[in-house]
Amino acid sequence: MNEPAFTLVQLRYFEAAARHLSMTAASNELVVSQSAVSTAIAQLEKEMGVQFLLRHHARGLSLTTAGEAFYKRVLDFLAHGAELVETARQSGAELVGTLTVGCFATLAPFRLPGLLAEFEARHPQVQLSLREGEHHALKSALRSGETELALLYGYDLDDDIDREVVGTVPPYVIVGEDHRLAQRKSREVSLQDLADEPMVLLDLPHSRDYLRSILSDAGVEPRVRHRTSGFETVRAFVARGHGFALLNQRPEFETTYSGARAVALTLTDDVRPLEIVVASMRGVRLTRRAQEFRELCRGLYAR
Structure with missing residues (x-):
């Protein structure tokens, strides 16, 4: 034949x-x-x-x-055909070409700057292209081949997507600086302490369900007062006294855009941390560029 x-x-x-x-x-x-x-x-x-x-x-x-x-x-054939040409030209020397990476919106400002700086220092000839978005959009981008890798939270990933856990982030609480819970010297709080408090919810697909489930699993029915898809908007609302919020990524400083502070409190409850994963399509062999980026994620998140 x-x-x-x-x-x-x-x-x-x-x-x-x-x-x-x-x-x-x-x-x-x-x-x-x-x-x-x-x-x-x-x-x-x-x-x-x-x-x-x-x-x-x-x-x-x-x-x-x-x-x-x-x-x-x-898509896979063309990507690896291009890599074959690069390998022949470079003979094992510097990596070249383009790598497209997706990143979940609330992860991006915390994780991408350091990853990009380190990756570009190691592989200056690789053109790194970024796609920032929410969970569903990034899964679609992986499936269509628009991105080769995506940095995501480890929930709601289907069987056709491979994932490698590269870090974990526990949930924590923020309240306004004048809130009664902010006056505690221990800077600790239990979920039961929030039972009668209004909540400002980070209203992103899957994120909202995960954050609400933290409370409901502890027997606390969330009283959502405001919803917003903006991470910094959540912090600004909380800082101005509109309620508490649950988040995972923790900024270095408590001051919000408005100048008011959103005070971070550690949860005393035993709540499972959220996994951060590097995701790729199952059965698709990663280019050397993608392999190097994934290896960098392992190293930086392990620190």
């Missing part, structure tokens, strides 16, 4: 068309004619004996089931 004869050009043209779901957009990106893209993909489909794209008049393209599966494989 003869193996299919396809070209890298055909794969690149297919990848661009599948990513944009548009021949026009693909041709603009590739700086070739639309007919060249269409012909290359038609030849690829003919050679494979499978239809990957459905053409809709005036409505662009859509992927068939076979096309979706093939697209994921093509």
Whole structure:
């Protein structure tokens, strides 16, 4: 049986068309004619004996089931094809190329600056591209190949996503500096102490459920007074006396943007810390750039 004869050009043209779901957009990106893209993909489909794209008049393209599966494989193939070229050119020397990493929004300001500085110092020829977002969006970016790695909290990760725990962060409480609980010398508080207190909730998908579950597991029904998706907005509301909040990432300073302080209190309850993980797609071999970034995460988080 003869193996299919396809070209890298055909794969690149297919990848661009599948990513944009548009021949026009693909041709603009590739700086070739639309007919060249269409012909290359038609030849690829003919050679494979499978239809990957459905053409809709005036409505662009859509992927068939076979096309979706093939697209994921093509992303992996092209990434490692590029790495093969780099390896040949560099002969084991400096890493070069592009690495795209995702990071959960509330993790980014605490974890990314140090990681980026260290990674760029070690591998100055690698262009590091970042995507910041919430949990669901980053999982989608991993599946589509838009990001090779993502730094996430270790909850709600499906079986098709590999994860490696690189750190843990326990939850803690913040209250305004004039709050009665802020006057304690021990700077400690139990969840029962919060039973009658209004709450300012960090209202992000999954985060809100996790934070509320901390209270409900201790028999405390949260009285949510305000919700916001902004980490610093939560701190600012709390600092101005609108309630308490539960958070995981702890800023170095208690002063908020408004100038008021959000006082951090340690929980005396035995609450399981939240895991921080480096996630990637299961079954997809990471490039050397991604492997080096993951190794850096291990080292920095272990400190």
